[in-house]
Amino acid sequence: MSRRRRTLRPEEEELWAAVARTAQAMHPVRRIPLPTADPAPVPPRPSLLAAFTVGAKATATRPHDLAPTVSERLATAPLAMDARQFTRMSRGRLAPESRIDLHGMTMAEAHPELVHFILDAHRRGHRLVLVITGKGKRRDDGGPIPVRTGILRHQVPMWLRLPPLGPVVQQVAEAHAKHGGAGAMYVYLRRG
Template identity: 60%
Template sequence: MARRRTLRPEEEDLWQSVARTAQPLHPQKSPSLDQLRSPLPTESSQKAEQPEPIRTFRVGERAQTVLGHDLSPSISDSMTRAPLRMDAKAFAQMSRGKLSPEARIDLHGMTLAEAHPELIRFVLNAQSQGLRLVLVITGKGKRMEDSGPIPQRVGVLKHSVPQWLRLPPLAPAILQVAEAHLKHGGSGAYYVYLRRSR
């Protein structure tokens, strides 16, 4: 990148003579030489926007946090957007609670380390027995105070079970997963529609 230098007096005279003979392409938009040489406006001449004053904070006072922020769609939303892979008539009956599950597992009170192998065992055994619709009860989770800047999910099992059902070794055995009807547990349970065992 070339360094800029100031013009010597003879170069300045030459530049002025050339500039007087030049015709501007856009006369109304081209600034004059005086405008180009004018100093930059100072801070006092500019109208600076005053920032909003910061509210005083006392030691021991709680910070105000925005509640209800969620960065990803809810489990219900992601399940309703999932493509339908089972018979539409059977799915409609299942969603309205008209089909009763042939087996159920309740994961209430289990840790993630306990619940994951239990779920795998339950689903694979149900498929090997020729069952088609099973119910997985996770519970809705306890709502706790969310005082941190990062949103906290309610119900660890409620959010982990659908992910486990999409991963091996369970994914090949499952045709559809949907939130249960109210009479079977509502948002605290999932219908798992299994593929036929081969």
């Protein structure tokens, strides 16, 4: 049930009008002067993006992969061996004493083969071995998530840093072009 609102009688309205005329506002409204002249035009910001229209095909300006390549990571790795020997090795003047080819192997097949090969080469007293991984197949499907090229090429340097190979391996470098270039790596082993 709702209450009916009571209206003011005429004498109450007069009384209310007299009180309202004598009242002062607690917070008077401040008047802001309106600008008389147009303000200086604001220069447009330079656009970092190229002009784009609805329906236009967007193109990528650079590859999505922001991680450094295997070649860059190997080149910036700290030098852990004799600088003169490293220079001779990187120029292809040192011949690898043994080699392993991991082409066509899966990660599950390649990892134990690599571990066995490196430990056996170290046991035999070899100092420089060649690990051929291949460059990998280009299989970018154009999706939003980039796909790395050459799974073994990315995994082998990590395997060579981890146990049981880490304590045996002294230096890893990209092979010279006559030994396979970007598809192979020199692995310089510590003395036995």
